Amino acid sequence: MKKILLKILRKISLQIVLIVIFVALNVYFLTFPSKILGKIIDLLNNITQNKSIIYNYIFILIVTTLISLILRVTWKFLVACTTRILEKDLKDELFNHFLKIKLTSIQNIKNGEIMSYFVKDISEIRGLMYKLLSAGTRILFVFIIATYTMKNINTNLTISALCPIIITTYIIIILKKYLENSFKKSQKYFTNLSEYVQESTDAIRTTKAYSGETNQLKKFIKKNKILKMSNISVDLYSTLISTAVNICFGFCYGITIIYGSNLVLDNFITIGDFVAFIGYIDLFYGPVSWLPSIISKFKRAQISYYRLENVFNLEEENLELDIDENTEKIIGGISVKNLSFNYPGNIDRVLDNISIEIKEGETLGIIGTIGSGKTTLMNLILRLYPIPNGKIFIGNKDLNEIELSNLRKNISYITQDNFLFSTTIKDNITLFKDEFSDSEIIESTEKSIFSSEINNMKNGIYTIIGERGIDLSGGQKQRVVISRAFLNRSNIIIFDDTFSALDNKTEKSLLKNIKELVKEKTCIIISNRISDVKDADKIVVFDNGKIIEEGTHESLLKNNGLYSKFYLEQASMKEELL
Ligand SMILES: Nc1ncnc2c1ncn2[C@@H]1O[C@H](COP(=O)(O)OP(=O)(O)O)[C@@H](O)[C@H]1O
Ligand SMILES: [Mg+2]
Structure with missing residues (x-):
């Protein structure tokens, strides 16, 4: 699994580098509105003299906002495409692996399970990649670029203003654990309750026959109450996390306003710097509130990764599916x-x-x-x-x-077992190989005594079998399969x-x-x-x-x-x- 992921990551490395560059530029341009606003405020004290400079700044503001918008659309689209490539390649690799796994190993995997590897686990991995490339890179660059820009205004103010964010990040990580635990519990109780409802409906005759309704209801109310309590604790922790984020920013603004205004009064920074600084803090709001979802995505993707790793570790048969040339004819009894x-x-x-x-x-x-x-x-x-x-x-x-x-x-x-794919008769006979001509295929159906029935079908050998095509009788299915014997050499x-x-x-x-x-x-x-x-x-x-x-x-x-x-x-x- 590690090897496969690395192979795919190598393939999409250029896109990843581009995304990182675009996100970095995007964050850099996002600092411009606050920066320019600060400059304009500082220029307002002499508005007649600075008019043309202010207009220039407004022009720069419009241009950088536009650039920022274009960058955002570009990297968002790139992230979507790149993660889709990852998803597609993982599915290809997984299917290729399934075809090669030894029968003895694949027999133990249930059908539903195979589907969940394809649908759920791979999309969890994609989901994490999406979050890392979009939110993860933004968090990183906001912390680097915005902090650097703020530090240029005043280092002490930056440290004091960002302190609550660091403390809150720590609190969120702790609360997240509790939230996850209560979420797991709530899921368990929900399954428990659903099973109970299912069982009770199945056994409704017995319940009625033995007048067990009151008891059944009592048990249900008890289970439902437990579910309610665990759901409430999920809500509680979610609220606590979002409250923590809001309180955190309250502190950030509070510290900035109190400490910052003093710095203005003491002429350490200008009013424009002060306004710009408050704007920079806004940039942190998104990234901090995304942290919980990134952590939970990470956990879920980790579980899916281990599940997929187990499947990829199943031993493959030693066969090369692609060698069509140089097939050695095997002769003898x-x-x-x-x-x-x-x-x-x-x-x-x-x-x-x-x-x-x-x-x-x-x-x-x-x-x-x-x-x-x-x-x-x-x-x-x-x-x-x-x-x-x-x-x-x-x-x-x-x-x-x-x-x-x-x-x-x-x-x-x-x-x-004459299993047929829901595709044309032709593909079912050739098994998707394109080395046979139509006339060869028709000849094979003549030999398998199937051609007269095929001739009666509107699309001949191109008739689609199965779900949205025609249904074949047992004997007809057998003759589709038998036709393969006449076609192969x-x-x-x-x-x-x-x-x-x-x-x-x-x-x-x-x-x-x-x-x-x-x-x-x-x-x-x-x-x-x-x-x-x-x-x-x-x-x-x-x-x-x-x-x-x-x-x-x-x-x-x-x-x-x-x-x-x-x-x-x-x-x-x-x-x-x-
Ligand atoms: N994949 C399998 N795993 C375990 N037992 C199997 C498997 N396939 C077949 N068997 C058992 O092997 C025996 C022989 O089956 P099979 O070779 O299909 O018989 P036949 O083709 O003569 O009807 C049967 O008892 C069957 O239950
Ligand atoms: Mg048999």
Whole structure:
């Protein structure tokens, strides 16, 4: 997180420097009205002689006020843009990180939590940056420039006039702690009360049945009273802080008027200096009253920073998402040797001593009971979870020796969960890659027996799916996903339970096209239907994480095991349907 923030800060460093310069200039020009007013007052004692000088000062006043206004608009806009860049870059970095986090780590993060990192935490960081660049820099320069200008009039007067501000700053920091504590308490009591209301409405029948209304009401009144008290203490501390600021400035003005007028009487300073001095004190009013909000922004951003840091610390997979060139073609069959597996943090064995040999260009059919570990095995072939060395090989290469993104690029994995993005059919097939022409995409939909339905849609492959587009049926969704297999040129294709929502006729035509597609490729077809796997070169039967049968369709039928049981069940179902 620190590295990422530094990287972004380096990127926006020029803007930050510009903002600091503009704010400094702005504060410098803000001292002009008081300065000029003082000068004019001093010139008034001889108005006829000094008329033209006074007019000059008025002209300077107008020009500097205009410059000050322009500077203010410029730095405000720059602060907004710069913090938006920070926000955008942080979101980019976070999303990029999410895509790379190991599945084992990301599984533990809830969906709502992910959104709050993007929406709340990043905007807290931006909020602090905004406050620091706008209010923080102004506080700094008001203290430097205004103090310096005041000191030029009279050092002792400056020290005495600013003393209350320093004391008040200290008081505010102390009061702020109490305010924060009571704010936290009030939030806790509010949640407590809301939960109680929720619970009571859920349990209203029981309450009525047992005549518990009076008790419920008593409890509510008690909780509500506690909430009221904590809210009052929040209001009290807020009022105390704003009162402290006002009293502080009362003292500042009081000291300046008493001490300053004496200095005027003793001819140490002029009346003009005295008036200008009071004007400079005004410049401190804003910065001092901003202090509480800067402190609380800082606290909130600190919490968000640590939350984000925890996410950024989650380990990433070792993959380079951008290397499109130099993709090495992976060739050869797949062999799995005595592979056992349980999901990290889970003691149940999902795969138990699995060994499979698929020669290059062959098709393997996998059939088995639900939850027997078929998808898990595919997840391991794609290295979505870590596996030990010497367990899975492609060609003669250990899977762990193949560069991760290259491995995944070389395998077309058609998944069983046909999640689609709410965008066009085209983007869902290509997964946003632009290396395919429209005619190639249309051809892939022809092969997946989807083209006639797409042709009936007004915008063809540009039809939008999902929220504001059309809704597809389960079978149509599966065919969008299957089209990807026909588009990709990978040598290894895996279909994981992707035909379940298709009708018999579509499935038959599709299987014919798939057979053609995988003629020279290594292919795995996982299905619960005998008809999908029966033509495979080899079929394995999974049950409870183990391979319990292996062979061809014919040899397995002769075995009279689970496979032939499936076959008989499915054949009788078909007869029933006919
Ligand atoms: N991410 C996971 N974490 C823990 N257990 C899982 C995970 N995914 C699947 N499982 C468990 O692993 C077993 C095998 O699941 P899976 O490989 O999806 O079966 P199949 O594809 O054969 O239906 C099931 O008991 C399932 O509950
Ligand atoms: Mg599965």
